[in-house]
Amino acid sequence: MESAQNQLGGLFYISERAPGLREAEIVDGIVLPAGAKNRRLDITGCLWFGSERFAQVLEGAPDAVGSLYDEIERDARHRDVRLVWRGPIAERSFHRWGMKHITGDDRDEMGQVVSDYLGRHGVTSVIRDETPVQVGTRMRRAFTRLTARA
Numbered sequence: 001m002e003s004a005q006n007q008l009g010g011l012f013y014i015s016e017r018a019p020g021l022r023e024a025e026i027v028d029g030i031v032l033p034a035g036a037k038n039r040r041l042d043i044t045g046c047l048w049f050g051s052e053r054f055a056q057v058l059e060g061a062p063d064a065v066g067s068l069y070d071e072i073e074r075d076a077r078h079r080d081v082r083l084v085w086r087g088p089i090a091e092r093s094f095h096r097w098g099m100k101h102i103t104g105d106d107r108d109e110m111g112q113v114v115s116d117y118l119g120r121h122g123v124t125s126v127i128r129d130e131t132p133v134q135v136g137t138r139m140r141r142a143f144t145r146l147t148a149r150a
Contacts, residue, residue, distance in 0.1 A: 009062030010093075011069055011086040014055045015078040023049075030077065043068060044094040054078060059092045 017026075026049055038044065043060035056072075058065045073081045093116075 007062060008059060008089045008092065009065050009087065010057065010059045010089040011065055012055070012057050012084045013069065013072070013081055014053060014084060015072070015081040017049060017052050017054055018077045018079055021077055026077075038068075041068070044092050046094050057094065059089060059094060062088075 031047065034047070038060075041060065041064045043058055043064055045056060045058040048055045058068060069083070069086075072078055
């Protein structure tokens, strides 16, 4: 049995971007500091942000990932933070990235990242018994609706 020290956990969340938060503020205030902090905590992941939303995958020791997620929930730059999936993972998907980031409103790209990540870790049911591909498709549709309202 694997020791608690060697166990890996992952999580995926989405949130709304706080009104008026500029891209430069995200890169300088979130992406760059988070990359350094995540390396110290041995957390890896990927952050996607568009004009209205964030979506992020975090990987590492379950306690460290959970503590970081708790901080994100309290961060005023995020609103309506929603945990999509959390669970054990066998290996990291973003092992070279303290904080990989993807920008833009390309819903297809983000949906594919989500589908690939969840599928890679054997997640067969996430929300309402949906497959990772169905979650990715639903996210693309949701991002399309959010963008259309703007």
